[in-house]
Amino acid sequence: MIRVRFAPSPTGYLHIGGSRTALFNWLYAQAKGGKFVLRIEDTDALRSKKEYLDEILDSLKWLGFNWDELYYQSQRFDIYRKYAEKLLKDGQAFVEKTEKGEAIIFKVVGQKIKVNDLILGEIDFEAESFKDQVLIKSDGTPTYNFACVVDDADMQITHVIRGDDHISNTPKQILLYQALGFKVPYFAHLPLILSKEGGRLSKRKGATAISEFRNMGYLSQALVNFLLLLGWSPGENREVIDIQEAVKIFDLKNINKTAAVLDLDKLDWINNQYLKTEDPEKLADQLIPALAEKGYINPQEFDRNYLLSLVKLFQARLTVLNDFVDWADFFFQKEVRIDPQAQAKHLSVDLSKEFKMFCQRLDGLEDFSIENIETAFRQMVGELGIQAKVLIHPIRVALTGKTIGPGLFEVIYYLGKERVKERMAKWIK
């Protein structure tokens, strides 16, 4: 039985780097029918924050990486101490007294250590260069390397899949596995994700919290797809691949060794790919809070079918879901807010005659359908002997306040005859 783990420290939010590590662990467990263990490395009481923990847990859930087991290192201090004392008894560790207390330190014996990494291949280290390793600090808490080894062994982790930055920890950990008589797991070190400016992801350089992507209106499937393409390729020139399919073909062997530079342009594209094909019902559900917050709808009581129609109208042109809130605002607002530049460009000449005429034509329509609206409009401009666009743009601005947007006849249809006439009347002298 394959067992993998993701071990975040709640000293910061979950970001692209961490979630990519979580993804590959989760994916590997799914692909092999194994278990995905979540372990919270909260041994540093000072830096660990509940706020971060909640964000990590929520984001993981949102991404769909559900865990089979959950552990907190802060609740396992007695286990670490037990193993440290065993090493003490064996003579493999010693106590060092300081003003703060007693630390337990592991004696490093010089030797060659081979790490057989599933991604990087064989790497040789010389333990000669390692200092003796602190196991239990003088404040009684375990160090990272020690807690990590004890837990990975105790939780029967078979494959340690983690970031490249841990590669030099690996030989030190192997020493500990051997000293404790534990079976050494397989290691797979993922190439790091670098910021665009170079260097690793940090708060100042591209380490955007996953919860923030969520708030911006990225779909979790899109983000996962994007993550998937960072360091792994499904081959066959495929870019859009959903998680279920990835589970079928994923293998650690296909992960490349090269660090990836984070470039969010592709995420935007992928997000649009998913937005275009996503079920409008789901998108509508996700939009309700944001629309309610703006006061555009009453979440308890609104016309769902109407919202659905509007979602369909905008779906293909959205980069992030939240674009809808701004772009479709005119469907919800009582008063349209006209963009001054748009007004200057398209509504500076007097079109009273044309607007009045069009309103009359709309009134004359027995069946107020998109098709009929367009026919009536085309007929009218034909009679007037003018180009359609000469009128289309001004009408769009009058109705939506913007120069961009969906097709005018759809806009007219969904706005409804009364609102259209009302908004156009403002420009009739």
Added chain:
RNA sequence: GGCCCCAUCGUCUAGCCUGGUCUAGGACGCGUGGUUCUCAGCCACUAAACACGAGUUCAAAUCUCGUUGGGGCUACCA
């Protein structure tokens, strides 16, 4: 500094293991054109890379070594 990892278009990558099929493929982004009432979308096209140097070989993006560049670790942080 020491130890370790990495190296294909601006970016993500395919190809590398098992040299010839690679005048190096795809995608994003960029640019151009088409479609439409605008934007988005869609369609078509263009520019764009094997870091460098040796070596092995009939033949190297693919194998070897070196150089350079990038990155990581070097804590009683995780």
